[in-house]
Amino acid sequence: MVSLPDLLFKTCPPFPQLLEIPDAESSHLHPSLEGHISSKVVSHHTGNYSTAPVSEFLLICFPNYQSWQHWLSLPLSLLFLLAMGANATLLITIRLEASLHEPMYYLLSLLSLLDMVLCLTVIPKVLAIFWFDLRSISFSACFLQMFIMNCFLAMESCTFMVMAYDRYVAICHPLRYPSIITHQFVAKASVFIVTRNALLTAPIPLLTARLRYCGKNVIENCICANLSVSRLSCDNFTLNRIYQFVVGWTLLGSDFILIFLSYTFILRAVLRFKAEGAAVKALSTCGSHFILILFFSTILLVVVLTNVARKRVPMDILILLNVLHHLIPPALNPIVYGVRTKEIKQGIKKLLWRGV
Numbered sequence: 001m002v003s004l005p006d007l008l009f010k011t012c013p014p015f016p017q018l019l020e021i022p023d024a025e026s027s028h029l030h031p032s033l034e035g036h037i038s039s040k041v042v043s044h045h046t047g048n049y050s051t052a053p054v055s056e057f058l059l060i061c062f063p064n065y066q067s068w069q070h071w072l073s074l075p076l077s078l079l080f081l082l083a084m085g086a087n088a089t090l091l092i093t094i095r096l097e098a099s100l101h102e103p104m105y106y107l108l109s110l111l112s113l114l115d116m117v118l119c120l121t122v123i124p125k126v127l128a129i130f131w132f133d134l135r136s137i138s139f140s141a142c143f144l145q146m147f148i149m150n151c152f153l154a155m156e157s158c159t160f161m162v163m164a165y166d167r168y169v170a171i172c173h174p175l176r177y178p179s180i181i182t183h184q185f186v187a188k189a190s191v192f193i194v195t196r197n198a199l200l201t202a203p204i205p206l207l208t209a210r211l212r213y214c215g216k217n218v219i220e221n222c223i224c225a226n227l228s229v230s231r232l233s234c235d236n237f238t239l240n241r242i243y244q245f246v247v248g249w250t251l252l253g254s255d256f257i258l259i260f261l262s263y264t265f266i267l268r269a270v271l272r273f274k275a276e277g278a279a280v281k282a283l284s285t286c287g288s289h290f291i292l293i294l295f296f297s298t299i300l301l302v303v304v305l306t307n308v309a310r311k312r313v314p315m316d317i318l319i320l321l322n323v324l325h326h327l328i329p330p331a332l333n334p335i336v337y338g339v340r341t342k343e344i345k346q347g348i349k350k351l352l353w354r355g356v
Contacts, residue, residue, distance in 0.1 A: 097347035103316035115330030
């Protein structure tokens with residue numbers, strides 16, 4: 001009889017950011033990897049893995065299509081450089097331009113910082129695998145990467161929620177905006193974002209780290225996703241799956257509900273404006289933020305849907321989507337704000353003139 005947890009996780013992914021990748025035993029590795037892996041995987045006897053603990057994991061990107069690595073390395077490198085350069089430029093501009101020392105831009109700085117950390121956590125290791133075949137990753141590095149991916153994804157979602165509240169106050173209560181959205185509010189919101197998500201996502205890698213790993217150490221993924229790692233353990237990891245399912249959907253779900261409510265109230269308020277052009281002007285102030293939310297939620301939705309239909313979608317496509325999820329939004333977010341926000345464009349121009 002199928003248990004309730006198993007039934008749940010067969011239909012819904014436990015965390016939108018992490019994909020359920022098939023076990024190493026359920027797929028066939030590319031022939032070029034067999035020699036590389038066989039020299040590092042702990043030996044086993046008569047089909048049963050030995051109980052000797054393993055000391056590291058091996059990340060195997062695109063196990064069925066190794067030729068993808070050569071084609072993907074160039075666009076991934078360019079996107080990585082674009083993400084780092086654009087976010088760094090935005091952070092420097094907001095730091096040096098006094099006119100941008102406002103709560104809304106401080107929240108945007110926090111979003112850029114989160115994007116940069118996520119990129120630096122995932123993409124350099126992926127490129128190291130592509131270019132130098134550096135597949136091994138230590139236990140501590142793997143679980144640290146797992147924590148950052150889960151925690152900072154939830155922090156980004158929470159930041160979008162706070163930014164939506166900022167836009168709600170600006171449009172629905174414009175006279176009270178200076179007294180509500182203050183520097184102190186941004187500081188308290190930042191503490192809340194970090195504390196809430198760090199405390200609730202920390203048990204995910206801790207639960208995975210406490211499992212016994214006594215034989216298999218090949219992760220058929222480019223990153224240390226929770227379920228990809230926990231499947232290699234000798235213990236039952238049902239608790240991991242349940243906790244990740246509950247926490248993941250609670251955090252992201254509550255944030256998106258509040259974002260939806262904020263924009264519902266914004267739209268209702270805008271439709272009541274009678275002055276000519278007032279509605280368009282009000283909505284234009286939300287445009288950049290709304291586009292960023294669309295980027296973030298659309299990619300999450302694609303990841304979730306492909307994961308639900310994972311039996312029909314090749315495993316390598318799921319792995320690629322998981323990598324792009326950590327790269328495309330960080331590359332596009334600062335560009336969208338830079339193009340659509342007049343104050344940021346002027347600040348970047350001043351920054352460039354200083355450099356010249």
